[in-house]
Amino acid sequence: EAQVTQNPRYLITVTGKKLTVTCSQNMNHEYMSWYRQDPGLGLRQIYYSMNVEVTDKGDVPEGYKVSRKEKRNFPLILESPSPNQTSLYFCASSRGTGGNIQYFGAGTRLSVL
């Protein structure tokens, strides 16, 4: 079954404790992306990747890191999480560029205390 898998689904952590949210897709998609969703602000892109070893900043990259060492995986790293990073995070992938149909993961709800 074609899917984008994010883990964990829920995470509560404390300020400053490094964490990684994993994202994996099984569709051999070139493009992968991370978004955060906050009430009243919609869905905002954090980082995206056009292919292996190619990443670029989205609209709100501050405080986040990503890597794309393999085509299927695109982890989101928060080196020193802060309470303003409490949010609902989504990973998405698509064939080719980001302009094609995107497939979303189920989401990761992160709380930073």
Add this chain to the structure above:
Amino acid sequence: SQQGEEDPQALSIQEGENATMNCSYKTSINNLQWYRQNSGRGLVHLILIRSNEREKHSGRLRVTLDTSKKSSSLLITASRAADTASYFCAPKETSGSRLTFGEGTQLTVNP
């Protein structure tokens, strides 16, 4: 990068009625996509309309695109309680390689 602006922000209708949501954008596009999100879940693609198309249908969904007005609309006919969700439009700019999403329209269909 541009994003679509959905209107209205919220819409509440009775089951069986039609629901219309609108999207406006600012620059020229290759395509425009509509997505649906059930509460707290990942977005699901509904329909893609290319810049050279004016109308597209998929089941109870009808999407129109007017590139001269830089606007699109999503019509859901004979709505059901299960259509309750947020709906997002995502224009794909001619220049640039990514989609951007707005705040969406929250549709509530009352049984």
